[in-house]
Amino acid sequence: MNPLRRFLRTPEAVAGVVLLGALIAMALIAPLLFPGDPQAIAGPALLPPFNDWSLPLGTDRLGRDVLAELFHGARTSLAVGLAAAAAALAIGSVVGTLAGFAGGLVDEVLMRITDAFQTVPSFLLALAFVSVVGPSLGVVVAAIALGTWTGPARIARAEVLSIRERDYVASARAIGMHPLEIAFREVLPNALPPVLAMSSVIVAAAILTEAALSFLGLGDPNRVTWGGMIAEGRAVLRTAPFLSIVPGIALVLTVLGVYLTGEGIVETTAVRRGLS
Amino acid sequence: MVSNLTRRYRRGGKTINAVDDVSFTIEPGETLALAGPSGSGKSTIARLVLRLIEPDAGGIEFEGNDFLALGSAALRAQRARLQMVFQDPLAAFNPRATVARVLDDPLRIHGIASRAERPRRVAALLERVGLSADLAPRAIHEISGGQRQRVAIARAIATKPSLIVLDEAVSALDVSVRGQILELLLDLQRQERIAYLFISHDLGVVRAVAHRVILLDAGRIAESGDARDVIDAPQSAIGKALVAAAPRLNRTRSLGRP
Numbered sequence: 001m002n003p004l005r006r007f008l009r010t011p012e013a014v015a016g017v018v019l020l021g022a023l024i025a026m027a028l029i030a031p032l033l034f035p036g037d038p039q040a041i042a043g044p045a046l047l048p049p050f051n052d053w054s055l056p057l058g059t060d061r062l063g064r065d066v067l068a069e070l071f072h073g074a075r076t077s078l079a080v081g082l083a084a085a086a087a088a089l090a091i092g093s094v095v096g097t098l099a100g101f102a103g104g105l106v107d108e109v110l111m112r113i114t115d116a117f118q119t120v121p122s123f124l125l126a127l128a129f130v131s132v133v134g135p136s137l138g139v140v141v142a143a144i145a146l147g148t149w150t151g152p153a154r155i156a157r158a159e160v161l162s163i164r165e166r167d168y169v170a171s172a173r174a175i176g177m178h179p180l181e182i183a184f185r186e187v188l189p190n191a192l193p194p195v196l197a198m199s200s201v202i203v204a205a206a207i208l209t210e211a212a213l214s215f216l217g218l219g220d221p222n223r224v225t226w227g228g229m230i231a232e233g234r235a236v237l238r239t240a241p242f243l244s245i246v247p248g249i250a251l252v253l254t255v256l257g258v259y260l261t262g263e264g265i266v267e268t269t270a271v272r273r274g275l276s
Numbered sequence: 277m278v279s280n281l282t283r284r285y286r287r288g289g290k291t292i293n294a295v296d297d298v299s300f301t302i303e304p305g306e307t308l309a310l311a312g313p314s315g316s317g318k319s320t321i322a323r324l325v326l327r328l329i330e331p332d333a334g335g336i337e338f339e340g341n342d343f344l345a346l347g348s349a350a351l352r353a354q355r356a357r358l359q360m361v362f363q364d365p366l367a368a369f370n371p372r373a374t375v376a377r378v379l380d381d382p383l384r385i386h387g388i389a390s391r392a393e394r395p396r397r398v399a400a401l402l403e404r405v406g407l408s409a410d411l412a413p414r415a416i417h418e419i420s421g422g423q424r425q426r427v428a429i430a431r432a433i434a435t436k437p438s439l440i441v442l443d444e445a446v447s448a449l450d451v452s453v454r455g456q457i458l459e460l461l462l463d464l465q466r467q468e469r470i471a472y473l474f475i476s477h478d479l480g481v482v483r484a485v486a487h488r489v490i491l492l493d494a495g496r497i498a499e500s501g502d503a504r505d506v507i508d509a510p511q512s513a514i515g516k517a518l519v520a521a522a523p524r525l526n527r528t529r530s531l532g533r534p
Contacts, residue, residue, distance in 0.1 A: 167367040170328050175382045175431065176355035179348075186370050 006268050013264020019257025026074040034068035038224050042068070046240050060232055060243050070250055072224040077254060080141055081207035087145035088202055089152050093188060093195050096156025100191075101164055101183040111157070114150050122147025126209055130218045137220045140213060144206045151202070152195045159191035193269070200262015204255040211251055226251050294320045296495040297334075304438060305469035309482040309503060311518065312492030318475045320495075322443045325473060326360055327351060339438065356386045356435035363444035365424035369416040375402070375427055376412040382434040401430040405460060422453035426460065433464060441473045446481060458485055479522045483507045491515050 007013055030038075042055060042065040049058040049066070057066040099110035117125070126143035133139045163169065164187060172182045213219055214227030226247040233243025295317040302308045310318045323329045325336065327343065336343040339357060346354055362368035369378055379398045383389045389397045399409035405426040411419060419427070425445065432440050442461070446454045462485060464470055476482050482489055486503040493514040499506055510516045 167362045167364060168370045170323070171360065171362060171368050171428075171431075172370075172381075173328055174326055174355060174358075174360045175435070176352040176385050177381065178352065178385075189372055190370070 007264055010264050010267060012260045013267070016257050016260025016262075016264055019253050020261050023074055023078060023254050023257060026071050027078045030068075030071035030075055034065070034071055038068040038072040039064060046236065048240070049242050049246075057246055058240075058242065060229070061236060061240075066229075066243065066246060069224045069229055070226075070246060073226040073229060073247060073250070074254075076137070076220070076223045076225045077207050077210060077251070080137065080144070080210040081203045081258070083141045084144035084148070084206040084210070085199055085203040087141060088148040088206075089195060089199060091145065091149040092152025092154075093156040093192065095149070096153040096158075096195075097160050097183050097188045097191060099153070100157040100160030101179070101187055107157075110153075114153050117147070118150040120147075123209060123212065126213060127216070127218065130213060135213075135218050135220055137223065140210060140218075140220060143213070144209045147209070148202055148205060152198060155198065156188075156191050156195050159194055160187055163187050163190055197262075197266045197269075200258050200265070203262075204258045207251070207255055207258070293495045295324065295331075298490075298492075298495070298497055299334075300490055300497075300500070302439065302471045302473060304471055305465060306488070307465065307472040307474050307486045309474040309476060309486035309489040310492060311476055311479060311482050311489055312498075312514070313477070313518065315494075316492040317495040318477075318492060319443055321492075322360065322441045322473065322475055325441055326355075326358060353386070356382070357437050358439050358441075359432035359435065359437040360441040360443065361425070361428045361432050361445040363448050365421055365428050365448070366417070368428055369424070371417060373416050374412070375414050375416065375419065378416065378427060378431055379412075379434060382431060386435050388435065397434075401434055402427075404433070405430040406456075422449060422457065425449060425453075425457055429457070429460065429464070433468070433470070436468070437470065439471045439473065441475070443475045444477070445474075447476060447478065454481070461485070479507050479518055491518065 008017075041063040043052065043059050043063050045059060045061055045063040047055055047059040047063075050056065051058065055065050055067070057070065060066060060069070095110055095114065099107045099114075122144075125147040126140075129143040129146060130139055133143075160183075169182060169186060172186050173179075177186070210219065211225065211227030211230070214225035215231045217228075217231065219225045219228050229247040230244045233240065233247075237244055298317070298321060300308060310321060312318055320329070324331050327336075327346075331344070338354070341354075343354070376395070376398055379401050380394055383394050383397055384391075395412070398412055402409050402411055407423060407426050407430070411423065411427075416424065416427070428445075445461075446457050449457060458481065461472065465472065472485075474482065474486055483503055488501065489503040489506050490500040491498045491506065491510070491512060491514055493512070498514045499510060499512040506515065507519060510519050
């Protein structure tokens with residue numbers, strides 16, 4: 001059976017793909033559906049949802065369109081989540097490969113640095129980094145990557161330790177290949193699958209971290225973020241709870257979608273490996 | 277070429293001599309076989325000769341130079357002259373590689389052919405080992421075991437080496453393919469005067485292809501000499517045991533000398 005069909009047979013994977021697809025669609029059509037600034041005032045303040053069909057999800061304390069904010073917030077969440085996870089996976093697999101392949105002192109030094117990063121709670125690290133450098137999208141991405149690259153690094157190292165004893169690495173040395181080329185061309189690509197299996201968890205965690213940073217007012221101030229929307233709604237939680245609930249539900253569904261899709265992919269590839 | 281080579285392993289406070297004071301020479305165009313039971317140090321010697329692992333004592337002289345004194349860059353350049361073919365032809369290649377990439381690598385690394393010329397060289401190498409040049413774009417896992425071992429041999433001869441270490445190179449192949457591969461190896465040796473360090477536990481194959489043989493036992497040389505003499509009339513205890521364990525040889529011997 002081909003992998004795509006097997007993938008679509010698992011109900012949780014389908015649910016994940018549907019959720020993630022909806023999120024990506026929201027992010028893509030946001031500027032078409034809601035051109036102009038989502039942070040501009042669109043109507044009376046604190047309009048409840050489903051009252052005015054030109055503002056279906058109502059407005060917040062300053063009269064901004066909640067639905068427009070929700071769509072534009074999807075862009076930020078997705079961009080930050082994917083960029084931070086990509087950066088974490090890239091740093092982690094390079095560090096892990098170098099440590100595992102070089103061994104000896106290089107391994108010791110790199111793994112102690114990894115330990116140091118791992119002992120600091122990743123959220124505190126991100127918080128400290130953003131408050132020192134100042135909030136902007138790039139800084140938020142870097143801050144999240146800083147706290148999450150250690151997991152991929154450890155997994156890559158463990159995988160590389162087993163791969164470097166294989167015959168094809170010995171034969172690459174025997175033909176005179178440079179050690180760096182062996183590490184990154186022969187070893188790293190074969191160490192990647194278990195590292196990539198982690199990516200869905202990392203993307204989900206990155207989206208949540210970004211929301212938490214924004215909630216604390218450390219997100220990029222020029223962009224709508226779901227975390228920022230929840231923080232905005234917190235002041236009127238008793239009178240207008242929908243302002244916090246709507247972006248909260250969006251967050252839950254997004255993380256769920258990313259996670260289920262990732263699980264589905266891991267499951268499918270595991271079955272394929274088991275059969276071959 | 278190799279003198280007093282020793283490699284030790286430490287396991288739980290005990291020191292094990294995997295290879296203990298082994299010396300031998302290989303002449304150009306000669307096949308020297310290393311035979312012995314499992315754990316006798318055959319493969320360790322192969323890896324020591326190629327400097328894939330470093331010896332604890334002893335020396336290696338290769339083409340008049342002290343091979344162990346080479347720095348990493350000089351060693352990489354020298355590796356062109358000294359190649360290896362592994363037992364399991366599937367494990368010896370990067371699982372993501374294609375035939376073309378495998379053969380392109382040595383040509384590129386040692387600057388043997390320009391980028392434009394390399395596809396032609398790859399095709400020529402494939403034909404040299406009796407394969408079709410159409411095989412080049414195929415992935416390694418798509419071709420048969422015998423074809424894979426031919427590709428491994430093509431990779432080994434790409435840099436025109438003077439010595440190839442064959443570590444159980446035909447042991448994983450089925451009998452008919454084994455004969456063809458041995459034929460190819462002998463043919464290459466006749467034409468290019470390549471020396472082989474032929475590692476095998478199969479004394480029948482050793483007797484057929486090797487000029488001289490060294491029998492190893494627990495890392496030491498138990499017996500050495502002309503391959504046919506040693507295998508037809510082993511003097512050492514391990515030699516007698518190995519010959520007795522090879523059913524084919526036993527029978528021909530008893531038929532030949534009633």
